[in-house]
Every structure is written in structure tokens, then in C-alpha cells.
Amino acid sequence: MKKCKGKHFTWSKPMSHMLLEILVEEAFKGNKTSSTFKAESFVKVATKISQNFNVQCESKHVDNHLKTVKKEWGIITQLKNKSGFSWDDCLKMITVSKDVYDEE
Numbered sequence: 001m002k003k004c005k006g007k008h009f010t011w012s013k014p015m016s017h018m019l020l021e022i023l024v025e026e027a028f029k030g031n032k033t034s035s036t037f038k039a040e041s042f043v044k045v046a047t048k049i050s051q052n053f054n055v056q057c058e059s060k061h062v063d064n065h066l067k068t069v070k071k072e073w074g075i076i077t078q079l080k081n082k083s084g085f086s087w088d089d090c091l092k093m094i095t096v097s098k099d100v101y102d103e104e
Helices: 013-030 039-052 060-082 098-101
Strands: 085-089 093-094
Touching: 013 039, 013 060, 039 060, 060 085, 060 093, 093 098
Parallel strands: none
Antiparallel strands: 085 093
């Protein structure tokens, strides 16, 4: 089993995808309060990530990664709402013309 170096845990895209899928299921089951998930939901994600990817994932890694995902989503939402910026669904990224970018 891979251990994280120091306190840093590295998330792959498949791991992040699994985290979000499980948390969606947990939300549908009522395991999410108004602002966050119940502790057992983070433990469930950590256990499944550990088992499926042969890593040592802990609930604190799940909590921290969810905070990162929320922060990144907030930035994407802000940029999408700016004039001249848009979301390219094929590329899965924000796009903007060079002229608009240079004005920022």
C-alpha cells in the first residue's frame, strides 16, 4: 500500500471522481447537514479510496480535498460569469479570447 509522503496526500482524477460520486450518494441518503457531510461519510470515502487505489487515505484527506474542490469550483463559477469568459465542455475548461484576457 502506498503511503503519502509526510502529511501530503496526492489525489488522482479517478480518486476525485470517486469522492464526488460517493458524496452525491451520501447527500441523497441524508448524510449531509446544511454545510457539510457527516463524519461517517468522510470515513466511507476514505475507506473506498484506500481499497480501490491501494493507498492510505484518511477522512482528513477527504475533508481537505473537498475544501479544495469547493474552492476551485468557486473560482470557475466566478470566471464563467465574467464578460467574455465561457466554459468549453469538450475541453472541460474556461476559455477566453486573448484580447479579453489582456484587458484583465
